[in-house]
Amino acid sequence: MADNLVIVESPAKAKTIEGFLGKDFVVKSSYGHVRDLAKSDKAIDIENNFLPKYEISEDKKAVIAELTRLTKSARTVWLATDEDREGEAISWHLFETLKLKESNTKRIVFHEITKPAIMSAIQNPRKIDKHLVDAQQARRILDRLVGFELSPILWKKIKPSLSAGRVQSVAVRLIVERERDVESHQTASSFKVVAIFMVEDGKGGKSVLKAELPNRFKTKDEAEAFLETCKGAKFTISNLEKKPAKKSPSAPFTTSTLQQEASRKLSFSVAQTMLIAQKLYESGKITYMRTDSVNLSQTEIDAAKAEITKQYGPQYSNPRQYKTKSASAQEAHEAIRPSYFEQSTVDGDYNEKRLYELIWKRSIASQMSDAQLEKTIVSVATSNSKDIFTATGEVVKFDGFLTVYMESSDDENTDDAPEGLLPPLNVGQVLQLNEITATEKFTYPPARYTEASLVKKLEELGIGRPSTYAPTISTIQKRGYVIKEDRQGRERNVTIIRLKNNQLATEVKTEITGAEKSKMFPTDIGTVVNDFLVENFKVILDYNFTAQVEKEFDEIAEGKIAWSKMIGEFYKPFHKTVEHTEKNTERATGERILGKDPVSGKIVSARIGRFGPLVQMRVDENDEKPQYAKLRSDQRLETITLEMALDLFKMPRNLGDYEEKEVVIGIGRFGPFVRHNSMFVSIPKTDDPYTIDIDRAIELIEAKRKSDSEKTIKLFDENPEVKVLKGRWGPYIVFGKKNIKIPKDLEPEKITYADCVRLEKDTPDAPKGRFGRFAKKNTDTKAAPAKTAPKKAAAKKKTAAKKSAPAKKVAGKPAPAKVAAAPSRTAVKKAAPAKKVAPAKKTATAKKTAPAKKAAKPAAKKKSGKR
Numbered sequence: 049m050a051d052n053l054v055i056v057e058s059p060a061k062a063k064t065i066e067g068f069l070g071k072d073f074v075v076k077s078s079y080g081h082v083r084d085l086a087k088s089d090k091a092i093d094i095e096n097n098f099l100p101k102y103e104i105s106e107d108k109k110a111v112i113a114e115l116t117r118l119t120k121s122a123r124t125v126w127l128a129t130d131e132d133r134e135g136e137a138i139s140w141h142l143f144e145t146l147k148l149k150e151s152n153t154k155r156i157v158f159h160e161i162t163k164p165a166i167m168s169a170i171q172n173p174r175k176i177d178k179h180l181v182d183a184q185q186a187r188r189i190l191d192r193l194v195g196f197e198l199s200p201i202l203w204k205k206i207k208p209s210l211s212a213g214r215v216q217s218v219a220v221r222l223i224v225e226r227e228r229d230v231e232s233h234q235t236a237s238s239f240k241v242v243a244i245f246m247v248e249d250g251k252g253g254k255s256v257l258k259a260e261l262p263n264r265f266k267t268k269d270e271a272e273a274f275l276e277t278c279k280g281a282k283f284t285i286s287n288l289e290k291k292p293a294k295k296s297p298s299a300p301f302t303t304s305t306l307q308q309e310a311s312r313k314l315s316f317s318v319a320q321t322m323l324i325a326q327k328l329y330e331s332g333k334i335t336y337m338r339t340d341s342v343n344l345s346q347t348e349i350d351a352a353k354a355e356i357t358k359q360y361g362p363q364y365s366n367p368r369q370y371k372t373k374s375a376s377a378q379e380a381h382e383a384i385r386p387s388y389f390e391q392s393t394v395d396g397d398y399n400e401k402r403l404y405e406l407i408w409k410r411s412i413a414s415q416m417s418d419a420q421l422e423k424t425i426v427s428v429a430t431s432n433s434k435d436i437f438t439a440t441g442e443v444v445k446f447d448g449f450l451t452v453y454m455e456s457s458d459d460e461n462t463d464d465a466p467e468g469l470l471p472p473l474n475v476g477q478v479l480q481l482n483e484i485t486a487t488e489k490f491t492y493p494p495a496r497y498t499e500a501s502l503v504k505k506l507e508e509l510g511i512g513r514p515s516t517y518a519p520t521i522s523t524i525q526k527r528g529y530v531i532k533e534d535r536q537g538r539e540r541n542v543t544i545i546r547l548k549n550n551q552l553a554t555e556v557k558t559e560i561t562g563a564e565k566s567k568m569f570p571t572d573i574g575t576v577v578n579d580f581l582v583e584n585f586k587v588i589l590d591y592n593f594t595a596q597v598e599k600e601f602d603e604i605a606e607g608k609i610a611w612s613k614m615i616g617e618f619y620k621p622f623h624k625t626v627e628h629t630e631k632n633t634e635r636a637t638g639e640r641i642l643g644k645d646p647v648s649g650k651i652v653s654a655r656i657g658r659f660g661p662l663v664q665m666r667v668d669e670n671d672e673k674p675q676y677a678k679l680r681s682d683q684r685l686e687t688i689t690l691e692m693a694l695d696l697f698k699m700p701r702n703l704g705d706y707e708e709k710e711v712v713i714g715i716g717r718f719g720p721f722v723r724h725n726s727m728f729v730s731i732p733k734t735d736d737p738y739t740i741d742i743d744r745a746i747e748l749i750e751a752k753r754k755s756d757s758e759k760t761i762k763l764f765d766e767n768p769e770v771k772v773l774k775g776r777w778g779p780y781i782v783f784g785k786k787n788i789k790i791p792k793d794l795e796p797e798k799i800t801y802a803d804c805v806r807l808e809k810d811t812p813d814a815p816k817g818r819f820g821r822f823a824k825k826n827t828d829t830k831a832a833p834a835k836t837a838p839k840k841a842a843a844k845k846k847t848a849a850k851k852s853a854p855a856k857k858v859a860g861k862p863a864p865a866k867v868a869a870a871p872s873r874t875a876v877k878k879a880a881p882a883k884k885v886a887p888a889k890k891t892a893t894a895k896k897t898a899p900a901k902k903a904a905k906p907a908a909k910k911k912s913g914k915r
Contacts, residue, residue: 050074053122055115055142057129060330061161065128068163069170074122076115078129082108083141085188089196094619097612098189104145116146124152127176128169131157131381132338133187133605134515136180143176150175159339160387161332183605190214190597190615194588197626198581205629206576206636207658211527215512215520217581218594220529222505223497224570224578231687233493238264239271239486239545243428243437245283245479247471255471257479259428259437264489268543271486272554275547277432283479286436287427293442295419297449299342299370300383300411303514304507306337309410311500312456314402315566317532318499322518324403325384332387333394334407338514341381342370344414348385352415355389364448366417385411409453416449424470428479441470483548490540496567499532510595529574537563572661572685576638584629588622643690645697650675652693654685661685663693678715680738695738703742711745713737724749764801772796772804783808 054075056062066075083102085091093099104112119125125148129135139155142148154173158165191214198212241261249255265271301309303322310321325337344352349367356365370383386408394404421442428437444450497505503517512520524530537560546553570578582589597618603609639655642663650665657676661684666674677696679688700714700723709725720737722729722745729752731737735744761779762772771782772790779796781788781804788811790796794803 051123052126053115053118053124054126054128057135057138058326058330060327064161064330064332065166068166073126074118075128076118077111078115078138078142079108079111081105081134081138081141082112082145085192092189092192098615098619100185100189102141102144112145115142119146119148122152124154126170126173127153127155128158130338131159131336132515133180133184136177137184140176140178140181159382160335161329162387179607180605182611183601186604186611186615187601189611190618193615193619194622197623198585198588201626201629202577202580204635205633206580207573207656210573210577212577212581213523214588214597215506215516215594216523216527216529217578217589218511218591219502219506219520220524220570220574220578221582221589222502223524223530223568224575226494226497227570227575228686230493230496233491235493236491237488238266239268239543240264240489241271241274241484241486243283243484244482245428246482247473247477247479249471256482257426257439257471257473259426259439261435261437263435265486268488268545271545272552274433274435275484275486275545275552278430278481278484278547279432279550281430281432281481283428283430283437283481285426285473285475285477285479286429287425288473288475289425289427291423291425292445293421293423295421295448295450297368297413297416297418297453298410298455300344300385300414301407302340302342302372302383303338304340304503304517306384306407307503307517308500309456310403310406311498313406314399316399316403318503318518318521320399321403324399327396328394328400328404328407331396333391333396333404334387335382335385337384339381339384340372340514342372342383344369344382344385344411348382348389349415351389352412356412356416360416360451363446364416364451366448367415370414383411413449413453416452417446419444419448419450420446426470426473439470441468443469483546485547486545488543490561496564496569498566498568502568509591510598511591513598513601524574527574528571529577530568530570532566532568533564534566535562535564535569537561572638572679573656575684575686576636576656579638580633580636584633585622585625587625638685640685640688642688642693645694652690654679654688654693656685663688663696665697698738701737703740703745706742706746706749711742711749713740713745722748727752761796762799764804766801770801770804772799781807786811786813 050072052069052073054062054065054069054073056065056075056077057080059077059079062075062077066073069075083104086101086103091101093101125146127139127142129138129142135157143153155176156169156173158169194214195211198217199210202210202212241264243259243261245257245259246254247257261274265274298305306325307318307321310316311318314321316324322337325334328334329337349369353365353367384407386404389408389412392405392408393401395401396404422445424441424443426439426441428439430437495501499521502521506512506517506520525532539558540561542557542559544555544557546555578589587593600609600614604611604614637655637657639653642652642654644650645652645665648665650667650671652663652665654661654663656662659678661679662676663679664674664676675697677693677699679685679696683692700712703711703713705711706724710723712723713731714721714723715737718730720731720735722731722740724745727749729748731740731748759774760771761774764770769782769784773780773782779790781790781799783804786808788804788807790799790807
């Protein structure tokens with residue numbers, strides 16, 4: 049065994065690092081966190097300074113067992129987890145769980161996985177930074193307290209299975225408020241006036257000069273009146289101004305800016321960006337991808353300079369050191385950059401190559417010269433009006449960093465076209481008018497958030513940190529509070545007034561507006577939950593408060609404040625609010641009264657129900673039999689109208705008869721369907737159940753029949769409910785509501801009805817329960833250990849299983865302390881192989897392990913309580 053054991057988080061990182069170290073080192077992975085807060089509400093001892101109770105994750109017990117064995121034979125244990133708070137916490141949990149000693153345990157950190165970085169870390173070890181651990185622990189405990197206390201309130205006051213989180217709920221609030229800003233936006237129109245002139249280009253040809261009127265006209269009449277004054281007018285260049293300008297490169301990537309730019313340029317989700325960046329980091333291609341620093345070390349600045357000089361020339365090099373605006377940024381870390389600047393491309397899959405190239409270009413560009421520009425502003429006067437047209441042009445005198453990289457923008461609601469090259473012009477020059485157009489333009493609502501722009505907003509508000517952006521955005525989508533999707537735009541009319549050859553003409557064209565791509569929309573349940581939390585937990589949902597909490601985590605990491613004190617100051621008023629809300633608030637349903645049904649006179653309303661958003665029709669609040677209808681996927685509680693709601697009550701729709709049987713459209717638990725002669729056919733998402741006609745319904749019925757006939761192997765005259773069918777996993781028998789597996793010795797085509805009856809009797813009924821045959825089997829847990837015995841001891845297995853039956857009598861007795869302390873499954877596995885053990889002893893083992901299964905959780909709590 050090697051003298052040195054190095055423990056990292058991921059196996060990919062372990063493999064890379066092992067290649068840099070000699071034969072005296074063994075590198076193993078912990079596969080992330082090895083323990084976490086206990087899952088019960090007793091995980092935090094509130095009365096004892098919020099003392100946490102940790103337990104080893106079930107899937108990490110084998111990992112801990114192997115690492116424990118390796119640490120016993122290693123002279124030195126090197127904890128080489130990531131350099132952020134999460135990484136420091138993992139190292140601390142490993143130290144505690146493996147019962148390591150400070151005398152032979154060393155903590156090493158590095159921000160890139162290269163041989164020089166690893167060797168430098170080995171030469172400069174340190175102790176575990178308990179302040180960083182406390183900061184991570186404080187975040188984890190605070191978030192657990194918020195989640196465990198808020199979620200039950202939501203179950204009682206809104207609907208079951210909801211949950212809340214400190215940062216996630218604030219992110220949902222941002223999206224809900226933006227959606228309301230969009231919905232409340234009042235579109236206004238104005239007329240933008242653009243003139244097209246023809247100019248001699250000095251080569252015998254003509255060039256186009258496009259100039260715009262700086263002010264816009266509010267009405268069509270005003271625009272027409274201005275164009276009337278331009279009839280027969282003379283247009284001359286009244287002023288020509290040239291001034292130098294420059295563009296500077298952006299700083300190297302931080303976690304946030306990488307997520308934003310990968311979204312804009314590569315169309316990656318935030319989670320996808322982090323997953324690919326993790327792979328690049330673990331394979332030694334880039335530096336650590338969770339950072340808020342834009343700093344580069346002097347060594348890397350020099351390396352970038354050498355590569356720029358080599359590839360582009362010395363005039364393109366301009367070494368820079370960037371400073372992070374955020375006071376909490378850790379400047380000791382580096383920005384995200386390539387491990388080796390001389391590698392402009394790397395091996396890997398398509399997306400890895402694309403993300404690496406983006407990082408390389410941004411890093412190189414940050415160390416390059418400014419782009420030198422010349423900006424020209426042209427003023428064009430008209431003889432019949434005081435209004436001045438202006439045209440701008442931009443000439444790149446020296447491309448500098450633009451030869452490599454140009455940052456993208458989130459601003460999508462703009463009419464500005466890129467400025468281009470202007471033809472040769474002189475002051476006093478008379479221009480030949482080609483045409484003037486006044487085009488109707490509309491104001492835009494605020495843009496809905498993309499994942500990238502949401503990250504940008506959270507960062508601006510100081511909410512969250514590099515490691516939290518991706519999980520926050522994933523969580524709010526998984527919980528169903530937010531959906532990310534594309535939405536089609538709608539048509540609208542645009543008026544264009546054109547002056548050409550001194551003649552005015554008006555035309556109306558159509559344009560598509562409001563189309564959305566990969567935008568984040570709040571769901572109805574997300575909106576109702578947000579409103580409830582904002583009303584009752586103003587502090588938790590306050591942007592400034594959430595940002596202040598992040599600052600306090602930073603202060604804990606710096607050792608300025610004690611984590612338990614910070615949690616205490618937060619928890620006491622928060623808990624009082626929880627208690628008050630539970631006792632004094634009404635249920636929140638987001639209900640809106642839409643009006644009355646003109647036919648029945650019943651009240652129609654929209655609200656959140658047990659299974660989601662719905663509309664209901666009732667006489668009054670005491671009506672015991674109201675009518676319900678689910679909202680369509682494109683409808684929202686806040687915007688649905690009475691007319692839309694009444695349409696929803698048209699289900700089920702009777703389309704008429706086919707083959708003397710009714711064809712009915714309905715919407716069930718699993719979506720819209722066609723019902724015909726006891727047959728149900730799912731309606732595809734491409735069809736609208738509210739508009740589908742009889743012809744399309746018949747088409748779906750016939751397609752279903754064809755599909756069924758193709759999978760039918762055999763039918764029986766004796767009983768039409770008995771069939772032999774082709775299934776996804778092979779042929780099977782349908783006997784009424786029971787599905788029966790066909791033995792291998794029977795050919796499906798030759799099965800008789802008598803065979804089916806016999807197999808049906810031999811096949812037990814599926815257990816009743818919530819999930820039918822997939823329900824958890826209600827077997828006696830005391831006999832379970834027999835299954836863990838080795839395959840070789842098949843005969844002994846049966847004996848053990850039979851003799852374990854009496855364990856039922858002792859199940860209620862307290863489990864022996866020895867059994868409760870040990871993981872039950874491991875104990876059985878180790879005891880079973882003993883060949884010389886008498887059957888009686890095996891029975892004893894079975895008896896002991898049976899209660900252990902139930903006692904496992906309390907045992908873990910007892911152990912945690914001692915810490």
